[in-house]
Amino acid sequence: MAVTMRQVAQHAGVSLKTVSNVVNQYEHVSASMRSRVLAAIDELGYQMNVTARNLSTGRTGMLALAVPELQLPYFAELADAVMDAADELGYTVLIEPTAGMRTGELDVLRSPRRSMSDGLIYSPTALRDADAAALAVDFPMVLLGERALTSDVDHIVMANEAGGRMLTEHLLAQGCRRIAIIGAHDAEVGAGSLRLRGVRAALTAAGLDPDDVVSSGSQRWSRETGRGAVAELLTRGAQFDGLLALNDAMALGAMRALWEAGVEVPGQVRVAGFDDIEESRYARPSLTTVNPGREEIARTAVRLLVDRIEGRATGVSEHQVPATLVVRESSR
Amino acid sequence: MAVTMRQVAQHAGVSLKTVSNVVNQYEHVSASMRSRVLAAIDELGYQMNVTARNLSTGRTGMLALAVPELQLPYFAELADAVMDAADELGYTVLIEPTAGMRTGELDVLRSPRRSMSDGLIYSPTALRDADAAALAVDFPMVLLGERALTSDVDHIVMANEAGGRMLTEHLLAQGCRRIAIIGAHDAEVGAGSLRLRGVRAALTAAGLDPDDVVSSGSQRWSRETGRGAVAELLTRGAQFDGLLALNDAMALGAMRALWEAGVEVPGQVRVAGFDDIEESRYARPSLTTVNPGREEIARTAVRLLVDRIEGRATGVSEHQVPATLVVRESSR
């Protein structure tokens, strides 16, 4: 059995409370008491039982972060950023994989494990309008990148629509006239529909048919999805001089498929993605994309969540994070 | 305040223990009791307080996984694999970022948070021989990819040395005679030194000087490190027809730098990495690498750790995971 606080107290000849005070950096402890306690802790090799403290305080010091899977680079990078931000405020992050599926996303809200964290950073991608009620939870939560489903919750709003528009306008400015879109699916929420809306708006504004060439997408926004989509486009003989993938991973898979097919990028087809993952800077050619402000999203989400947990929140807040266009070789 | 088990018991008119039995799927509960309890749970919207159970059982159902950072694709993929494996055995994974630094790696072993997980999956990369004592911990732990520091702990041994040898032999077989190495550093433990040892063995066996062209490396095995290393090699006019990066991320950064410099891969320089991350299959050209058996590593590590946690372990075990050479475009 591990050493307990009580044993430390006995060893030091003080009360339990005093040990607790020392351990928790309580100010008003005499120097002699403190050093006596610290010595005892050292001699016994005492380590605080965090679980016991958690039960007592009703806090765990953990923030849950729900993501589809870490294999998708964007979410790995987001998780890293969230962990850093949480660490600065003294919190630990518990990553909850949802597999990008509706059931997984709902589970996060209801599983008993939920009670192991003080709050949740949540960006559903597969929920439906009908699930809005599930978002009425009784624990601290911050929603990322969405505002479709509900407005009663703290939000960090990504510039999905604006980003889609920027990318499209950029491709049009480069002379593209037939832009294929990869990754569109019929989810009612999620970044996809918003980004697509921005794309369509830009196409319409340019007098082009927004439904002209849209490759069917997939729920899983992976490199393989991008590769498969291009294969399909080429197989059915689609003509396009621009290719807009709704995230970078798909764009990178698409570029690989174009290369295999002997289609030159940007010569014959200009390509763009969304997310600005690190990989995109190193791709050949490097990928034009939108930087959604991942760091700011992570930092703000954590701050908002911690404010709410610690009772500093003042009403529901919505924070907009601006996106910036990053033009690289794939569309020049 | 949330609903407690006691309230459920009162509401259902049964004892605390009965509710506990139902919640924990205890077999010998009469159907009528069970349904009564379940009804009460439903009506009150009861949710188990996991922290309280943790304190009571002395278990948390969590496994800690220490990794440098999720931004490095190999570790993101490893984390995903570990999470899947843990989930199958009913455990949750708590990711502990070490920043790939000695202090971070030591912290994981000693921080109070340690007590929030039942065991640790640990792959130190920056510890020194002098830190071996720190590995004598009193909680369940499985070491990944190492055996240098101690042998008193369960190990999953990656084929680092064999992989390094395979890659080198492959490059030699392709006709390479001057192979530059990227990522070597003077750490006393870690995959690097083992991989490098395999490389040197193969070079020596082929009658080449193992110290001929070795680019200085970095502790952080990132794309940027790879790019920088190639820049340095080219700047100092190093001659090489093969380039072996000690992981894929560096190899991908290196390929980008070679391309920028107008060096053809594999025409002028054949390139290889190590890890077989997903990105490598989509690179241009696709990257020759070694698949270290990530899935098996993850699955075995979790199984071993859980066996030890649940008291099924029989002595210290060491599990070897074979690596396989994956030849792709970058070295053909």
Place this chain on the structure above:
DNA sequence: GTGAAAGCGCTAACAG
């Protein structure tokens, strides 16, 4: 400034 006692919500013997 320090101590004593009560309890956080649950599990685990042990009776019955």
Place this chain on the structure above:
DNA sequence: CTGTTAGCGCTTTCAC
């Protein structure tokens, strides 16, 4: 098969 009784190790009023 179900109920009672003790804790798990810590925090936290409230006295002293």
